[in-house]
Amino acid sequence: MARHARAMARHAATETPHVSVIVLVYNEVDSVEPLHRELMGVLDAIGTSFEVLYIDDGSRDGSNEKLGQIAARDERVRVVSFRRNFGRTAAVQAGIDHSRGAVLVFFDGDMQNDPHDIPHLLEKMDEGYDVASGWRRARAASRSRALLSSIANGVMARLTGVGVSDFGCTLKAFRREVIEGVRLDGEMRRLLPVYAAEAGARITELPVNHRPRTYGKSKYSLAASSRVLLDLVAVKLVGGSPRPVYSLGVAAAGAWLLALAAGVVVAVQRVVPPYVHVHANLLVVAAVGLAIIGVQLFLAALTIKRSESTYVVREVIARPPHRQPGPMERTAGRATLR
CATH class of the missing domain: 1.10.287 (Helix Hairpins)
Incomplete structure (x- = not known):
């Protein structure tokens, strides 16, 4: 059965996969290989077609090269590489733009999200929900950071009327149709559930595992988190870029x-x-x-009118389907802002 599921997933991902797992990567060279092995072990067992789309946000530590090697081995893997670091929201937007699945699962590349939570998110989608939001109830962070996050999430839930406990958790699943038309900027990735709610989405949340960081350094920024309030102004009053x-x-x-x-x-x-x-x-x-x-x-x-300048793609790396591992397809990105 497991062998049949893997064969089905591998074949279907060359066409239109059901699930796109979008992994955000920035300077995570030590995490890439162990994360990919763990992730593929989980996805191979779920019994549905999938693709893994890595968004490299302008890494300078060799992460992109490691990701290219992974894409060379597996046609279910693609890499979208930015020309420079545009930020996590731009990476989320690129994931929406370049993914093909009907269900999009967003995932951090630092190994703090647990791949074993993905099947639980997909179970909620099978129950009829349009958004399954991860909630890091036992967060692997300092007390001060966890307290600030709790306060910010409470304010955001009150102001938006969306009952999500952890807007900042990357690990979330969305049906494509409830977020496909959004254009994100600033820190608006945190507000994807708000966009989905405005589109009439049914939203649920479930606790997910949050693991201590093993490799690399945290990219957390208090200043970036504080800008979410201005994002709320943009979303609720302007409807555009912050x-x-x-x-x-x-x-x-x-x-x-x-x-x-x-x-x-x-x-x-x-x-x-x-x-x-x-x-x-x-x-x-x-x-x-x-x-x-x-x-x-x-x-x-x-x-003020919104801007749609969010990221520039340097290249998209993928192995052509139905071939043995070998030369990769590298599609150069257009030198225009998306």
Whole structure:
């Protein structure tokens, strides 16, 4: 039975696979081979056709070369390689764009996600759900990081009305039709369940294993996580890319802070000699003007058109189907932003 399932999966993946496992990789050269062996062992046993799509986000440590060697051995594996590091959201977008499966499973390449959770996600999809979201309930992270993540997830769930406990967990499964039309930017990969919910998706979540990091270094960024709030503004009010929203939002916040500082100075001058009267104080005009500028910048952030410039593909690496391991097909990426 297992042999038949492997044969079926291998044959069907050369056409249109049912499941696309999209693995995000950035400078994970030591993790690539052990992760691939573990991943294929799990996928070979699920009894459905699949492909594994590695998205190399501009690695500079030899990860892309290792991935190319893997793709040379197996026609079910393809590698999309970026020209430089565009970030995890761009990698998720490329996974949506280049995958072929009806069900998309997103997976981190650092070995902290557990491949053995994938069948459980697919079981939920078989039950009729459109999204199965992984929840790292026992997270392998510091207490401070876990606490900040819990607070952020609570805020996001409250603001979006989407009952997901772990927006930041990469390990999620989606039916293609509920996310195919999205254009992601900034930190919007975390908000894929929100997009899916707006498309009418049935969403469930289940606890998944989160393993301690064995190889490499964490790419976690507190600054990137904090930008999710601006992403929420973009999604709920703009419906577009947050990149200009970031710049305009920071400028608006700066203007408001300067206005507040000017207001404080005006108040102090009113009670401290020589007791400058408000109507004669030019700082009042400056404070009001800065506040108005802040409002205008904020409104501009809400009305600016979205950008679709998210990533540039250097090459797509794949072995032609029905051939013995040998020369790979390397399709050069167009020098245009997607």
